[in-house]
Amino acid sequence: METWTLSLLLVSLHGAAAVTHSLKYFYTSSSGLTNFPVFVAVGMVDDLQMFHYDSNTKRAEPKQDWMSRVTEEDPEYWKRNTENCMGAEQDNINNIEVAKQRFNQTGGVHMVQNMYGCEWDDETNEVKGYEQHAFDGEDFLSLDLKTGTWIAPKPQAVITKHKLDNNKALIAQKNNYYTQLCPEWLKKYLKYGSSSLMRTELPFVSLLQKSPSSPVSCHATGFYPDRASLFWRKDGVELHEDVDLGEILRNHDGTFQMSVDLKLSSVPAEDWKKYECVFQLSGVEKENVTRLDKAVIRTNAEKPFDMTIIFIVIAAVAVLALVVIGGLVAYRKMKAKKPQTYMATPQNPPPPISESGSDSSSADGANSSAPLTP
Template sequence: MRHLTVEPLIASLLMMHLHGAAAVIHSLKYFETGSSGVTNFPEYVAVGLVDDVEMVHYDSNTRREEPRQDWMIRITEHDPQYWQRETEFSIRNQQVFKADMETLKQRFNQTGGVHIVQKMYGCEWDDETNEVKGYAQDGYDGEDFISFDLKTETYIAPKQQAVITKHKWDNDRALITQKKNYLTHECPDWVKKYVNYGRSSLMRTELPSVSLLQKTSSSPVSCHATGFYPDRATLFWRKDGEELHEDVDLGEILPNHDGSFQMSADLELSSVAAADWRRYDCVFQLSGVKEDIVIRLEEKEISTNEEKPAYITFIIIAAVALLALVIIAVGGFMFHRNRRAQCPPTSDNSCELSEQLNLKAEVSALHTVYG
């Protein structure tokens, strides 16, 4: 059996304050999606992730299992047939998904339309306690269809249409033994191997840039942290050194295109006097990093895209124009005064002609430089 995955729910529940946290929960996940009636989208897609970083990808358009990380290429250099075998495995899975799709459409009395079958499976491994959690579940059209309970070694069918499958799989003890062995032994072993090979990337630490943002003067102030890695981080607001929960809207940790992460926490300030702003600050903490990043709530720290009123803009432009006119007038007066002092009036105006020729020579020189 191939190494597997499902969406774990543990990491987010453990994200409290992370000072010096040494233990790390590593994960291996696989997500497979089969679709019917979806235009401009592959009929079947499978991705594998280690610590939420995509490492392999397959889809029915390319019909190739491909690495997504350099270290995945290196670990298979000793096995030239690795990618060919994985591709063949994914092609077989694609056919299974196609058959499952037709079965489910019949059970739900469906003939056409858009439909999605999803499988999620994998495991999490705590590198300190060595505890392992495995999971495997299927979904259909965005809802749970059937899942495997590792503790009871039975299947759970939340929908009537899945009961037939539950009875069939519950009675297949060889299948259950194989799945249990994968989730509790094979999968954690692969997690350890992948983490070891990709250590320089997966175990790196990157601190974010943290800034305060506000759309308008009446909007909440958003504390935004972006560019951090790993995603074991927390962001919160404090008042007088105490963490705030009221009037705070904490956003989810989201991925950036470069593999790092971002998150934000919004603070509602409508009932807070400006003089009390200095009592608030935003704190970012990253797992394994002792020092916090702290930004005090001050007006000078806030970036905003609120435009200045039109009349203020007009006054600024008018003031600049007036100042320019004054400079030109003063400069012209000084120029003529100096020229008259150096060039006394004569009947042939030879001095004035000489000044004009010198000016033309300077302009000609500038054109030569820029030409």
């Protein structure tokens, strides 16, 4: 089994047109760490975080504005999920201690991670559920829904596997959750957040090159969703050699970016016009095509500084400093002559009250802590 990691699913559109939505939950428990919550739970819809809970706040709260709509149909939603997360917190704290005993470890930093959820194909209506557990970053236990059994990649997990395999009621409960309840909640979240989750945003595409001998990078940014493809074509045929496709990355505003490099060291200048960069986005029929043209390539070549501009900036800063100093001197003289009384008016509001707040949340799902046995 490979080291347990959390990664995004990258879908190539010109190879498959299926649109898959996902609902995922991540639990992280730790020991031996300072200034970090003992337990953190997050939920994600299509890889966008929509709730958060941690052991410091003890409260499940929404991370997206549209998640507040859930209480219109289910007023007890946040209370119930706060209680669910508090229960999972206790289970995971216990799991760390049991796992440490299994691996003959005492002190140091240790971590238990759980990931569970489901995927739903909105074209084929196919549903896929999964549940995985890890200790210190490595696979520990996973559920095989097809066989209704647990997989133990580590000898230390065999005890738990046998215990859970014999619990037929628990397996039936989880099967019902992953095949019925989880997809139902996923569809609800997609409805609540349709304006953002189901939106389509086209990218800004540019050609970049570090130096004349470097590959030309076709960079697309600001697109949504992440079900997109980016590739180079020559004479209308997609290229697979001398190209390097990068990963799809999330921007700070929730949109995505990606790039694909093209090596041109052996391509004559007169053949550049035969190349073009193509961007395709799920749900959009028209391609975004950018032809290879030296005139539009942005480079890192440095331009000489204009010393005149630098002198103007220095002079402006000096004048501004003199104005500020003069204003402070005049203000102090005026204040010394006449004391002022504070009055709260619409134009002069009272000083703000300092409040401390917190942000956390959870989601409506099965408690997948999978308690271990000593």
